[in-house]
Amino acid sequence: xxxxxxxxxxxxxxxxxxxxxxxxxxxxxxxxxxxxxxxxxxxxxxxxxxxxxxxxxxxxxxxxxxxxxxxxxxxxxxxxxxxxxxxxxxxxxxxxxxxxxxxxxxxxxxxxxxxxxxxxxxxxxxxxxxxxxxxxxxxxxxxxxxxxxxxxxxxxxxxxxxxxxxxxx
Numbered sequence: 001x002x003x004x005x006x007x008x009x010x011x012x013x014x015x016x017x018x019x020x021x022x023x024x025x026x027x028x029x030x031x032x033x034x035x036x037x038x039x040x041x042x043x044x045x046x047x048x049x050x051x052x053x054x055x056x057x058x059x060x061x062x063x064x065x066x067x068x069x070x071x072x073x074x075x076x077x078x079x080x081x082x083x084x085x086x087x088x089x090x091x092x093x094x095x096x097x098x099x100x101x102x103x104x105x106x107x108x109x110x111x112x113x114x115x116x117x118x119x120x121x122x123x124x125x126x127x128x129x130x131x132x133x134x135x136x137x138x139x140x141x142x143x144x145x146x147x148x149x150x151x152x153x154x155x156x157x158x159x160x161x162x163x164x165x166x167x168x169x
Contacts, residue, residue, distance in 0.1 A: 048121070049164035051106045058114025059158040064089070067108065067162035074166055078141075087120075087159035088145040093168060100142055101126045104165035107146040109156035118152035 053068040064082035066072075074095035081088055087107045093100060103124040108116050122144040148156055 049104050051162040051164045054108035057160040061157040063158045065160045067160040069162035071166040082159040086147045090141050090143045093140045098169035100168050102167035105144045108160045109152045110158045111155050112157050117155045118149045120146040122146050
């Protein structure tokens with residue numbers, strides 16, 4: 001027959017691994033970090049992108065010309081034409097060979113005196129959520145056509161285009 005263990009011995013054995021102090025983690029839990037920056041004198045843009053140089057450009061009747069913009073060193077415009085109803089051409093990226101993500105081309109339409117009478121725009125947006133898959137070399141050329149707005153019909157005889165937004169990978 002086996003001897004019974006004394007109740008005091010059993011209680012001592014059960015409590016031997018316990019302590020009354022809570023366990024301390026070896027490293028503190030990471031805390032979320034937020035950074036707020038301020039850039040003095042920089043205001044957030046409001047509205048659609050604009051191209052101020054369109055006001056200073058005055059192409060000759062029948063012409064389609066390029067207006068100055070902030071990304072002029074990153075692209076060329078090929079095949080630029082104004083046919084009286086629209087202005088068309090192709091933006092060819094020259095700065096690198098990566099896919100085009102965002103592009104805005106703005107056209108100014110001018111009367112016979114070279115005065116700006118209306119504007120129009122072309123926009124290219126690559127929607128990352130749409131599962132955009134591009135096979136082969138990156139797209140470097142984006143063709144555009146910007147129709148003459150109704151308010152410029154019968155007035156516009158020339159056009160100028162520029163690019164205020166250009167984002168590529």
